[in-house]
Amino acid sequence: MSVPRRFLPHTSLLVSFEAAARLGSFTAAAVEISLTQSAVSRQIRALEDQLGVELFLREKQTVRLTAAGEVYARDIRDALHRISSSTLGLRANPAGGTLNLAILPTFGTRWLAPRLPRFLDGNQGITINLSTRLSAFDFDLETFDCAIHFGRGNWPGASHELLMGEEVIPACSPQFFAQHRFSVPADLRAVPLLHLTSRPDAWEKWLRLQDVGAEHVHGMLIDQFATAAQAAVSGMGVALLPRFLIQSELDRGELVPALDLPMVSAESYYLVWPSERAMLPPLIAFKSWLRQEASAFQAETGTGTMVGQQ
Structure with missing residues (x-):
């Protein structure tokens, strides 16, 4: 118009x-x-x-x-x-265009960043600018073309596509586990629990799932998964963490499941974009590539919910 x-x-x-x-x-x-x-x-x-x-x-x-x-x-x-x-x-990239992408810090560094070279190799000429965001975003106020965020798919005025769900497990250092020898979920109530500020009720949900009282659950508050994982590695307590984001620590033996009792999160990872930018060529290419990467990852690991348009 x-x-x-x-x-x-x-x-x-x-x-x-x-x-x-x-x-x-x-x-x-x-x-x-x-x-x-x-x-x-x-x-x-x-x-x-x-x-x-x-x-x-x-x-x-x-x-x-x-x-x-x-x-x-x-x-x-x-x-x-x-x-x-x-x-x-x-001016920086007149041929391919630029995609301004907001990402969650740990998801971005541990899952997305190692895969991005494949996208750039297959889409030469496109430049991706990355910015980390933990809190809610507003496409009307910030110049993002799209964002990878965690939630229930309720972003008014924006389009979104489901990427994957997640499974969280209580994790701690081997030394911390050897000290406490957890055998039942109620045992975790007696040790420090590490809480993420972005998911303040996660431990309550996990405890209720195990039929354990979840009243007055206290502990250290941490704002990022990577910091929470390092705190658990250092023996500061038990953290409730997405398995796929701490797979390296699990493989190296720096973290172990306090109990092998996973919980599927009610929220999932989504790609979100302003509806008016849906036809932006770099965004179209990125969506297609990210959909394939998420599907391949889930097929390989058996993780979460299948990708798909919401």
């Missing part, structure tokens, strides 16, 4: 406004963008005239944003950042 030109101020006006809004000064903005103070003042006045809205309150030798200016400045800053990022990506 064509946007009326009256709603598209010239970029130079927006750049001057964004700089002045961020710096709180027409003079400082002029220095940053290599214009005179009077030129910046004229451009901001022209923008206000075009919008029919006062963006700054001018008081003697100072200026400050109006309430409307505050809101507009935030939106314009995000828009200019998107334009800048897209331009940078295009």
